[in-house]
Amino acid sequence: MKIEILLQQFRGKELDPHYLGYFECFNQKRYFDAHEVLEPLWLKERGHPQALFYKGLIQFAAAFVHLQKNRRQPAISLFGLARENLRQYPKNHEGLDLQKLLETIERYLSDLSAGQLSEPLFCPDRAPQFLPEEAR
Numbered sequence: 001m002k003i004e005i006l007l008q009q010f011r012g013k014e015l016d017p018h019y020l021g022y023f024e025c026f027n028q029k030r031y032f033d034a035h036e037v038l039e040p041l042w043l044k045e046r047g048h049p050q051a052l053f054y055k056g057l058i059q060f061a062a063a064f065v066h067l068q069k070n071r072r073q074p075a076i077s078l079f080g081l082a083r084e085n086l087r088q089y090p091k092n093h094e095g096l097d098l099q100k101l102l103e104t105i106e107r108y109l110s111d112l113s114a115g116q117l118s119e120p121l122f123c124p125d126r127a128p129q130f131l132p133e134e135a136r
Contacts, residue, residue, distance in 0.1 A: 003037055015095065015132060016041055019054075026061055027129045031068065034061040053093060056085030060105065067122040072112055075121065079109050095132030104128045 006024065010017035018041040025034035035058050042054035063078035083105045091099040112121070 003033075006033075006037065019094065020132070022057060022061070023131050026064075027131065029064075029068075029124055029127055031061045031064040034058075035065070052085040053089050056082045059085065060101070063108070064122065064127070067108075070119050070121050072121060076109060076112050079105050079112070083109070096130060101130055 003021070006021050007017040010020040010024075013020060018038055022034045022038040025031070025037055038054055038058050038061075042051060042058055045051040045054055059078045059082035063075045063082060066072075066075035066078060083102060086098055086102060086105075089098055091097070110116075
């Protein structure tokens with residue numbers, strides 16, 4: 001029900017409401033909700049070329065869930081999976097600056113692997129934000 005209410009504000013837009021709702025949640029640091037909002041779209045696309053894009057975005061949000069819970073290794077794993085799925089797409093895909101997103105993943109992977117992020121691993125003030133072109 002909460003997701004359906006969120007999606008209402010994005011109905012009638014060029015991009016799918018689930019996709020836009022993902023960024024709304026992600027930018028509010030509601031990473032678990034971002035995952036939940038995008039999952040129906042990913043499930044609908046499974047077996048099609050777009051599926052790995054949505055899966056990568058879900059993994060990206062899930063990595064931040066683990067950062068919020070101070071779980072270094074699961075965050076590293078999910079950032080790596082997201083990177084592998086998202087790097088298959090053009091630098092700008094579905095209106096999203098994937099180049100910037102992939103650079104963010106690389107930075108987090110580097111910092112986490114080198115131990116440069118200390119506990120707590122997640123700093124809300126430095127959390128990245130992303131938005132597709134249409135939503136800007």
